[in-house]
Amino acid sequence: MSMLFVFYLFLLLDVPKSCIAEKDYEFFMLAQQWPKGYCNRVGVPCKSRPNKFTIHGLWPQGRNGQLITNGNDSNHLAYDDIKPVENQLSLNWPSLIGKDFDFWYSEWKKHGTCSEKEFSKLEYFKLALHNYAQNDLMGILKRANIVPNKKQLYNISSVVAAVHQHTQHQPRLVCYLDTQLNVSALYEIGICYGEDGKSYKNCLDPHGTCRGTELIYPK
Numbered sequence: 001m002s003m004l005f006v007f008y009l010f011l012l013l014d015v016p017k018s019c020i021a022e023k024d025y026e027f028f029m030l031a032q033q034w035p036k037g038y039c040n041r042v043g044v045p046c047k048s049r050p051n052k053f054t055i056h057g058l059w060p061q062g063r064n065g066q067l068i069t070n071g072n073d074s075n076h077l078a079y080d081d082i083k084p085v086e087n088q089l090s091l092n093w094p095s096l097i098g099k100d101f102d103f104w105y106s107e108w109k110k111h112g113t114c115s116e117k118e119f120s121k122l123e124y125f126k127l128a129l130h131n132y133a134q135n136d137l138m139g140i141l142k143r144a145n146i147v148p149n150k151k152q153l154y155n156i157s158s159v160v161a162a163v164h165q166h167t168q169h170q171p172r173l174v175c176y177l178d179t180q181l182n183v184s185a186l187y188e189i190g191i192c193y194g195e196d197g198k199s200y201k202n203c204l205d206p207h208g209t210c211r212g213t214e215l216i217y218p219k
């Protein structure tokens with residue numbers, strides 16, 4: 001196999017690019033997970049299932065929405081860095097499967113360090129909490145009569161439209177396949193922001209991993 005072929009193969013695979021801690025991100029995505037969906041999907045017993053969307057992460061994204069992650073093994077998160085917002089993080093950014101701090105630690109290491117030049121650790125976590133507070137997804141969907149239900153099918157476009165109604169921009173949905181119903185099931189919604197982390201921006205792929213035209217919003 002020639003080296004050129006291997007190189008093209010690498011380009012074709014959607015491998016997350018590593019970021020260097022300089023400004024090589026184009027925008028941010030705030031990913032909020034729907035606990036009922038997430039826990040059904042992973043098949044791991046969740047330690048809690050809050051009845052609201054919770055934060056999964058705030059991710060600097062590369063050009064074309066390419067996920068960038070950090071291989072840099074320095075600038076680790078410590079408890080003291082986020083002490084002022086620890087209570088808010090526990091409420092709104094809990095780990096559904098493990099220790100909260102471990103989740104924040106890994107999200108900072110993998111994603112937050114990609115924008116560390118612009119946002120310090122505390123600023124980064126405050127930004128995520130601020131954006132989360134502005135987008136109560138459960139309420140946003142409820143206003144469009146989209147509520148959790150075991151079997152009800154909702155048009156994927158109507159879920160996208162409900163979020164668009166609130167932000168005036170396209171979100172990105174994430175689904176898994178409910179194998180019993182053979183239909184997409186919602187477990188995450190991403191909302192995108194510009195480089196400043198504050199102004200809304202369209203996400204690139206509104207239907208994301210949701211296949212077909214309808215989904216369930218698991219209860």
Ligand code: 5GP
Pocket residue numbers: 033038056057094095096097098103106107110
């Ligand atoms: P990411 O999806 O940001 O690339 O990685 C998330 C990491 O955090 C995974 O290793 C996952 O196991 C861990 N984790 C711990 N708690 C949670 C949780 O509540 N939700 C998600 N999505 N991942 C979690």
